[in-house]
Amino acid sequence: MGIKQLFSIIKDEAPDAIKEGDIKNQFGRKVAIDASMSIYSFLIAVRSEGQQLMNEEGQTTSHLMGMFYRTLRMVDNGIKPLYRKAEANEGMEEAKETGTAEDVEKFSRRTVRVTREHNEECQRLLKLMGIPYIIAPTEAEAQCAVLARAAKVYAAASEDMDTLCFDSPILLRHMTYSEQRKEPVQEIHLEKVLEGLGMERKQFVDLCILLGCDYLDPVPKVGPSTALKLIREHGTLEKIVEWMKESGKYTIPEDWPFADARELFFHPDVRAADDPLCDFKWEKPDVEGLVNFLVTEKGFSEDRQARLEGFFKPIPKTEAEKTAHKRKLEEQNEAKKKKLKEDKKEKAKQKAKPRGA
Numbered sequence: 001m002g003i004k005q006l007f008s009i010i011k012d013e014a015p016d017a018i019k020e021g022d023i024k025n026q027f028g029r030k031v032a033i034d035a036s037m038s039i040y041s042f043l044i045a046v047r048s049e050g051q052q053l054m055n056e057e058g059q060t061t062s063h064l065m066g067m068f069y070r071t072l073r074m075v076d077n078g079i080k081p082l083y084r085k086a087e088a089n090e091g092m093e094e095a096k097e098t099g100t101a102e103d104v105e106k107f108s109r110r111t112v113r114v115t116r117e118h119n120e121e122c123q124r125l126l127k128l129m130g131i132p133y134i135i136a137p138t139e140a141e142a143q144c145a146v147l148a149r150a151a152k153v154y155a156a157a158s159e160d161m162d163t164l165c166f167d168s169p170i171l172l173r174h175m176t177y178s179e180q181r182k183e184p185v186q187e188i189h190l191e192k193v194l195e196g197l198g199m200e201r202k203q204f205v206d207l208c209i210l211l212g213c214d215y216l217d218p219v220p221k222v223g224p225s226t227a228l229k230l231i232r233e234h235g236t237l238e239k240i241v242e243w244m245k246e247s248g249k250y251t252i253p254e255d256w257p258f259a260d261a262r263e264l265f266f267h268p269d270v271r272a273a274d275d276p277l278c279d280f281k282w283e284k285p286d287v288e289g290l291v292n293f294l295v296t297e298k299g300f301s302e303d304r305q306a307r308l309e310g311f312f313k314p315i316p317k318t319e320a321e322k323t324a325h326k327r328k329l330e331e332q333n334e335a336k337k338k339k340l341k342e343d344k345k346e347k348a349k350q351k352a353k354p355r356g357a
Contacts, residue, residue, distance in 0.1 A: 002160040004212040005224035010188065013228070014196020020184040023175070026154075027078035031172060032144035034158035035085035035133060038176045039122055040114050041159065042066025061298055063118045067125055068294070070176045075131075079175075082153060082280055083126060083133040084140045085119065121298075128289045132280035142166040142268035150273030155187070164190050165208050165265045167201065199231070205265050206237045206258075215261040219250055237262070 010017055042063045074081050126133050136143035144156035145168035155170035156163050163171045173186040194204055210227040212218030222230070234240045237258045244250045271278055294300040 002214070003162050003165070003208045004218060006161040006164075006208060006211060009207075009211075009224050009228060010193055010196070014193050017189050017192035017196055019187040019189075021187070023073070023077045023079070023185050025187075026074075026172070026175075026185065029078075029154040030080045030082060030152070031074070031155055031157045031175065032082045032084055032147045032153040033175065034140040034144060034156070034160065034163070035083040035122065036114060036119070036140055037158055037160060038070075038083070039063045039067065039118055041176065042070070043114065043118070060118075061300070063114075063122055064125055064294065064298060066176075067122045068129070071126070071129060071131060073179055074175065080282055081131055081157075082147070083131065084136050084143050084147075085133065124293065125290075128286045128293060130283035130285040132282060134278060134280060137271060138269045139166070141168075143270045144168060146270050146273050147278065152273055152278070160214075162208065162213055162265075164188065164193065165205050165213070166268060197228075202262075203231055203235065205262055206240075207231045208265075209237060209258050209261050210240070213261060215264055216256060216258060217253055219244070219252055219256075221250060 042065070043060075071081055123133055134143070141156065141158050141160055141163040144153075144158065145163060145166035147153045148156045148168045148170060155172045156168040157172040157175040159173055161171070167190070169190050171186075171188040171190070173188070174181075174183045175185055177183045194201065197204065197207075199207070207227060209216060210219065210222060210231065211224060218227075230240050230243075234243055241252060241258070244252055
């Protein structure tokens with residue numbers, strides 16, 4: 001669900017906090033990505049068009065397709081992605097904000113779940129691609145924010161606006177969108193958000209809770225304009241709740257522990273940036289392993305094999321590398337010619353056999 005209407009408030013009240021641009025503008029940057037939300041968006045992006053992508057065995061492959069090609073898009077644009085996900089669970093209990101149309105969101109809420117198998121397969125794919133991932137204790141967005149504050153990455157990337165509530169200096173949205181969507185990457189700077197709204201972080205978090213977050217439902221009949229007005233007039237949720245009870249103008253939900261929600265934003269269960277489990281590095285891709293996993297095991301079409309190998313084709317730099325690369329190509333060509341020759345001989349032998357033999 002994220003934070004309802006928060007982006008529209010920032011756009012109206014703190015427009016300087018938002019930068020929109022091509023993904024190429026992020027060249028050379030390390031970015032921490034909410035993996036669970038990404039996998040979820042890959043699944044619903046295809047499901048919203050009527051069905052999931054499946055192989056011949058009936059296994060869903062939408063998550064792998066999305067994870068592979070959209071991660072590759074970032075790598076091709078000079079970005080170093082680091083995926084973080086919450087501890088594995090059997091499924092997401094509630095759909096979150098995805099940045100897609102409302103009808104897609106409502107549809108996906110009823111039909112799509114990220115399973116343990118989806119997560120494990122994506123982890124295997126990332127490892128084969130040489131892309132690091134780290135398991136977060138609870139909220140992936142909170143852990144991404146920790147790394148961004150420590151400058152271990154440039155920004156946290158997620159479709160959930162509540163990433164800002166976890167004090168991420170910079171939030172990147174639409175990073176994992178497909179190239180066909182032509183959506184610009186949104187770069188949102190928290191410092192400028194607070195400056196534009198004229199708030200400190202505690203007031204900002206209170207505003208987000210009042211708007212409606214993943215931890216609490218919003219107060220009925222309190223829209224974005226009213227929420228902003230109430231925070232500016234009363235300053236804190238404690239005073240707003242007191243005023244609401246006295247005035248009787250709004251009905252606060254019976255179970256509405258806003259202080260607990262605030263505590264979760266300010267003190268989430270995360271690993272410190274200097275924790276050994278937060279060490280990460282990018283490796284060379286295992287091309288042979290990728291082809292085996294995606295084409296042989298998961299049933300990706302055969303014509304993708306050449307494309308997979310082409311994506312990770314090494315570029316020789318030194319003379320020695322160029323000579324070795326040339327020799328390898330010659331050996332591959334010779335092997336292909338030999339196989340072709342043997343196939344022709346076998347076909348000729350089969351034709352020469354008398355019928356019924």
